[in-house]
Amino acid sequence: MKDVANCPRCGKIFVKALRPICQHCSREQEDNFDKVSKFMRTRQNRMATLRQVHEETKVPLEQxxxxxxxxxxxxxxxxxxxxxxxxxxxxxxxxxxxxSCKDNITSGLEQLEKEKDFAERRAAAEQAEKKRSVGTYHSLNDRISKK
Incomplete structure (x- = not known):
């Protein structure tokens, strides 16, 4: 069965098949693409900035x-x-x-990995120390019999 949904752009109910938006919004989006495409195809507009394209075509920046x-x-x-x-x-x-953001994310992940490694080594060292201290014990009988 086909999915029925509300269009995220206009709110109308439509059958969701190939596109995530309704037919009307899809047509509007294609018209906007044609405006931008035509504007950019002319030789003098090929070096236009986003702002210039937006101002000349009236197409929203998000689109x-x-x-x-x-x-x-x-x-x-x-x-x-x-x-x-x-x-x-x-x-x-x-x-x-x-x-820049990619580098920040990578360095943050590397720092987390180092902290995790350190915590694991520290826990292992504490566990080893605990085993050593548990293995040593003294008996009262040994002290008494040696006197």
Missing amino acids: IHQFIREKRILVSQFPNLGYPCESCGTIIQEGRVCE
Whole structure:
């Protein structure tokens, strides 16, 4: 059975088949893509920035970002376009986070791994010390018989 859902953009009920949005919003999205595509295809607009594309076409920035993420607009052909990093908002051209945020995440994970390693070594050392102290005992009978 087909899934019935509310369109996340307009709220109308639609049968969810190929697209996550309704037919009307899908058509509107394609019209917006055509506007951006036509604007960018003209030679003098190929070096346009996101702001310039947005101002000239009146297409929302989020939708232009989506076109770039989906690789419908190729940044190799239009180098001044990009979309925001999911962490800090810096404009990037590929992936989900910028190099700076990626480095921060990596160093944080490395630090966590080092702390985990240290805790494991410390626990092992404490366990070994406990075994050594438990293995040594003294008997009262030994002291009494030697006198």
